Amino acid sequence: MIRLMRADLVRLVKSRAFGLSLAGMLALSAAFMVMQATAMDYSVPLSRVIFLPMSMYGVAAAALVSVFAGDDFSGGFIRMKLLAVRRRSSYVLSQIFVSCTACAALYTAATVFTAAIGRFFFENNVMASDLVRFYLLGVSMSLTCGALFAAVTLLLGEKTRAVVVCMASAFGMLFLAMHTNSLLVQDRYKDGVLNPKYVGGIRRMVYGILHDLNPCGQAAQLSTWEVPHPIRVLLLNLLLTAALTVLCCRLFERKNIN
Amino acid sequence: MDFVFQTEGLTKRYGNFLALDGLSMHVQGGAIYGFVGRNGAGKTTLIRLLCGLQEPSSGSFTLFGVQSGSRDMADARRRIGAVVETPALYMDMTAEENLRQQYLILGLPSYEGIRELLQLVGLSDTGRKKVRHFSLGMKQRLGIAVALAGDPDFLVLDEPANGLDPQGIVEIRELILKLNRERQVTFLISSHILDELSRLATHYGIIDHGRMVRELSAGELEAECRKCLHLEVTSISVLSRLLDGMGLDYKILSDTEADVYARVSPTDLVLALSAENCQVLSMQEKDQNLEGYFLSLVGGDAS
Known part of the structure; x- marks a missing residue:
């Protein structure tokens, strides 16, 4: 497994998909900063800018992982890898590890870039401890994205289908996050009266869990610098990453490879 | 007799389609085994089972004496090099980078031998050219070089002459004969170009509808022909x-x-x-x- 990880990490660094995703996220970060600095008629604090590019992170991660992991299938190198490993699960674990690393690197690069540039243009209201806390939550979010898209790609076993399904999933998660976010941000009272759009009780709890479970929902929370249940988010991410890894190992074990 | 690879009643079913139907074949050590059959006869399916890409529906095989399903099969498979259907390559890498990938995957201690491999398949002057810009023949030759990394004892080549020009076919033939004679590498070669195969093979297996129709040595074939x-x-x-x-x-x-x-x-x-x-x-x-x-x-x- 270590051999495959080393090989894939070397490949990741040279990968066009990684370079393009990175460039895309940095360009997106720059565009968001310009928009926030110029289009708003009020002073935007740095905290509201740092994680803003993460709203499109799911789509970038889906493209990166499906193309990178899918290259093994389209190029046929998976055959050489399966010949070289003792168990197929070693291949799955190495792919998920490298995909998670790629997603975490993409996330880190975009966050560091936005924070480093943004502090010159926005009011710096960021406490270092909060930044570290939110950054780590974002890392767990990126691990979930990596595991999810890697599992989808490996189980589909074909690059083009993987790219389509992963991108569709990413947009699906994005729209779901927008929906759940619009429900959860409603105040209970509006102008002194009960807000009819406010969702309470069990439904609020279910929407809350759904929002926390969805990486794009987490990105929405990070971008507003408000994460009401950080421990729950962290646990859900770890649980989802572990479950996806185990499931993918089990299903991939008996998959026919062409 | 010392068989590198032999199968016994090997069957592979995809839904209702029987790709391999109780296939029995025997590849002797040091042989160049020509595997002949029409499209869809089951040649590539057999190679996929041999390489562990798919599991047989029933039947068994041994590879270097190791029984299929055994824990030691992974070690036996590490002694194989294979080109299955299309060469295994990363298109956005150079020839050398592809070989470096294979060296890393195999856990070889250094990149020594990469230049020699590239020279062996006639790709030493490709420099920084990405594989996506290679001709079909160059890709085929690089695929063989990748399969040769780690000095395998048994090389499985699925249609190795695909896309090669006449010069390339001669070069690959000479390479196969050289490896077979000098390094005692055993070959399993499936090919449609029967005339070309007949210049190489020491043994033949003729497969049709997933069944072995006839296995014979080159000498026996010569006698029959x-x-x-x-x-x-x-x-x-x-x-x-x-x-x-x-x-x-x-x-x-x-x-x-x-x-x-x-x-x-x-x-x-x-x-x-x-x-x-x-x-x-x-x-x-x-x-x-x-x-x-x-x-x-x-x-x-x-x-």
């Missing part, structure tokens, strides 16, 4: 006596049929038989090559 005169006569004993008297090599096929492996004047033979009261019912000159032999076994179009 020898140029001969096929005779159908009323008395095989008369023919036999006459041919013995002439000191000619022949093979009796039935009570009325025989093949005569020698240059003989048909007129003289007919007259001699007629003098012994034996009539010639038919006479036909047979001159088969591997392609003709293959067609005679499986029938129809070789494609």
Whole structure:
């Protein structure tokens, strides 16, 4: 497994998909900063800018992982890898590890870039401890994205289908996050009266869990610098990453490879 | 006999389609085994099972003496190099980077030998050119180089001549013969180019509809394909006596049929038989090559 990880990490660094995703996220970060600095008629604090590019992170991660992991299938190198490993699960674990690393690197690069540039243009209201806390939550979010898209790609076993399904999933998660976010941000009272759009009780709890479970929902929370249940988010991410890894190992074990 | 790879009743089913139907084959150590069959006969399926890309539905095989399903199969598979269908390559890497990937995957201690491999397959001057810009033949040769990384004892090549120009085909043939003679690498080669295969193979396996139709050595094939005169006569004993008297090599096929492996004047033979009261019912000159032999076994179009 270590051999495959080393090989894939070397490949990741040279990968066009990684370079393009990175460039895309940095360009997106720059565009968001310009928009926030110029289009708003009020002073935007740095905290509201740092994680803003993460709203499109799911789509970038889906493209990166499906193309990178899918290259093994389209190029046929998976055959050489399966010949070289003792168990197929070693291949799955190495792919998920490298995909998670790629997603975490993409996330880190975009966050560091936005924070480093943004502090010159926005009011710096960021406490270092909060930044570290939110950054780590974002890392767990990126691990979930990596595991999810890697599992989808490996189980589909074909690059083009993987790219389509992963991108569709990413947009699906994005729209779901927008929906759940619009429900959860409603105040209970509006102008002194009960807000009819406010969702309470069990439904609020279910929407809350759904929002926390969805990486794009987490990105929405990070971008507003408000994460009401950080421990729950962290646990859900770890649980989802572990479950996806185990499931993918089990299903991939008996998959026919062409 | 020392078999590198042998199968016993190997079956692979995809839904209702039976790709391999109780296939039994035997690849001897040091052999160049030509695996011949039409499209969809089951050649690539067998190679996929051998490489562990798919699991057999039933039956078993041994690889370097290790039984399929055994824990040691992974070690046995590490002694294989393979090009299955298309060469295994990363398109956005150079030839050297692809080989470096394979070296890392195999856990080889250094990149020594990469230049030699590139030279061996005639790709040492490709420099920074990405594989996506390679011709089909160059990709095929690089695929073989990748399969050769780590000095495998058994090389499985699925249609290695695909996309190669005549010069490339000759180079790959010479490479295979060189590896077989100098490093005792065993080869399993599936190919449609039967004429090319017949210049290489020491053994043949002819597969049709997932079943092994015939396994034979190159010597046996040569004997079966020898140029001969096929005779159908009323008395095989008369023919036999006459041919013995002439000191000619022949093979009796039935009570009325025989093949005569020698240059003989048909007129003289007919007259001699007629003098012994034996009539010639038919006479036909047979001159088969591997392609003709293959067609005679499986029938129809070789494609």
